Amino acid sequence: MKSPANDPVNDPAVEHFPPEHPYHALSALIDGQGTALDESCRLWREDPQARQTWHMYHLIGDVMRSDELARPVAADQVLLHRVRLALDKEAVVSAPAALLSAAVPSPTPQHPSLLRRPPRWAWPAVAVLALAWVAGTLVLAPSSSPSDSASTPSLALNAGPPIQSVVQTVGVGALVRPAGMLRDLHLDELLRAHQSARGGVAVAPPGGGLWQVDHQAGSAGGQ
Amino acid sequence: MPEADADALLVERAKLGDVRAFEMLVVKYQRRIERLISRMVRDSDLVQDIAQETFIRVYRALPQFRGESAFYTWLYRIAVNTAKKTLLDMKRDPVVLESSLHGNDENDETSRRESALSDGETPEALLASKEIALAVNAAIEALSDDLRQAITLREIEGLSYEEISELMNCPIGTVRSRIFRAREAIAARLKPLLDTPEGVRW
Numbered sequence: 001m002k003s004p005a006n007d008p009v010n011d012p013a014v015e016h017f018p019p020e021h022p023y024h025a026l027s028a029l030i031d032g033q034g035t036a037l038d039e040s041c042r043l044w045r046e047d048p049q050a051r052q053t054w055h056m057y058h059l060i061g062d063v064m065r066s067d068e069l070a071r072p073v074a075a076d077q078v079l080l081h082r083v084r085l086a087l088d089k090e091a092v093v094s095a096p097a098a099l100l101s102a103a104v105p106s107p108t109p110q111h112p113s114l115l116r117r118p119p120r121w122a123w124p125a126v127a128v129l130a131l132a133w134v135a136g137t138l139v140l141a142p143s144s145s146p147s148d149s150a151s152t153p154s155l156a157l158n159a160g161p162p163i164q165s166v167v168q169t170v171g172v173g174a175l176v177r178p179a180g181m182l183r184d185l186h187l188d189e190l191l192r193a194h195q196s197a198r199g200g201v202a203v204a205p206p207g208g209g210l211w212q213v214d215h216q217a218g219s220a221g222g223q
Numbered sequence: 224m225p226e227a228d229a230d231a232l233l234v235e236r237a238k239l240g241d242v243r244a245f246e247m248l249v250v251k252y253q254r255r256i257e258r259l260i261s262r263m264v265r266d267s268d269l270v271q272d273i274a275q276e277t278f279i280r281v282y283r284a285l286p287q288f289r290g291e292s293a294f295y296t297w298l299y300r301i302a303v304n305t306a307k308k309t310l311l312d313m314k315r316d317p318v319v320l321e322s323s324l325h326g327n328d329e330n331d332e333t334s335r336r337e338s339a340l341s342d343g344e345t346p347e348a349l350l351a352s353k354e355i356a357l358a359v360n361a362a363i364e365a366l367s368d369d370l371r372q373a374i375t376l377r378e379i380e381g382l383s384y385e386e387i388s389e390l391m392n393c394p395i396g397t398v399r400s401r402i403f404r405a406r407e408a409i410a411a412r413l414k415p416l417l418d419t420p421e422g423v424r425w
Binding site for chain 2: 021023024028030040041045052057059068071075
């Protein structure tokens with residue numbers, strides 16, 4: 001029989017055995033320690049032994065909770081292998097969050113200049129600009145149709161069929177929000193007011209850009 | 224609950240495009256998902272097909288997952304719906320495996336028909352499963368009191384490191400270390416039973 005002195009696992013004096021063990025991170029992540037996430041993911045990607053250990057730690061937990069969950073490793077490996085093959089055919093589920101957050105600025109004043117209300121003296125200029133822009137987009141912008149909206153590039157690439165029957169459909173709008181468009185909240189407000197004043201005529205989405213207005217003005221001047 | 228936090232971390236990682244993080248979730252939940260499905264479907268091949276389909280559906284739907292419920296709750300719901308849909312499709316299909324249509328009470332997770340093997344579940348597999356359970360239990364018995372208490376509080380009671388630290392009156396770092404050492408000790412006993420099949424790798 002082993003004495004504690006010869007058994008580092010059970011030796012109470014060895015509280016940090018072994019302190020530098022790389023799989024410490026796997027154990028910590030299983031227990032929800034966020035600081036272990038990066039290291040664990042790296043281990044999973046690069047180290048087959050770490051993958052086996054991750055499986056074994058979870059198997060241990062499962063068996064501790066229920067003997068029914070004990071099963072030969074082959075069954076687990078086969079399922080993972082099949083899922084892995086299927087995942088290889090899937091598109092990446094989502095655009096990186098860093099890209100998303102950079103493209104769609106937060107309404108909190110990270111960029112105060114974008115959200116600041118214009119000074120009172122600038123209101124007429126803003127109104128004229130908005131009207132000119134709306135006129136330009138109404139004349140030049142192609143009317144939006146269902147096919148247009150369907151072809152709107154989505155940040156969430158999803159190669160598979162929709163599965164509305166099994167998942168909650170929340171937040172889809174956020175996923176198709178066009179990237180790279182800086183919105184002026186005040187301008188949006190003016191557009192809405194203008195739209196209601198026109199009796200609810202649909203206004204094309206403000207994706208056309210101001211250059212279209214200039215182009216139209218130039219053409220009109222030439223006629 | 225800390226376990227849910229670990230899921231949330233991996234889900235967020237997968238949502239950023241890290242497919243490997245999703246694989247880690249598959250390994251974590253595959254046994255529980257297959258057990259759940261096996262309550263509804265007896266054909267073991269079909270159970271695995273449905274489990275695979277479940278994980279793929281979950282992966283595709285990750286962008287819609289907001290974390291308003293626990294990940295495993297969401298995963299279980301998708302598994303149950305996938306199994307139901309498969310059974311429904313099979314009923315419509317004239318080529319139906321009769322054995323696959325027995326027992327479809329998805330809510331009764333605890334009432335397994337212990338008397339019968341699932342189709343495709345061999346006596347050898349059953350024996351191997353029992354050996355694994357015995358090895359885990361024997362390894363836990365062999366642990367020192369500190370290690371056994373730490374791993375039990377964590378895995379069975381679901382306590383956080385902080386809570387275990389208070390209960391055992393020791394620093395959180397010690398709790399973390401004890402749980403790791405307990406897992407390593409149990410894993411050392413399990414390894415001889417977990418031979419990797421030829422051609423399949425982790």
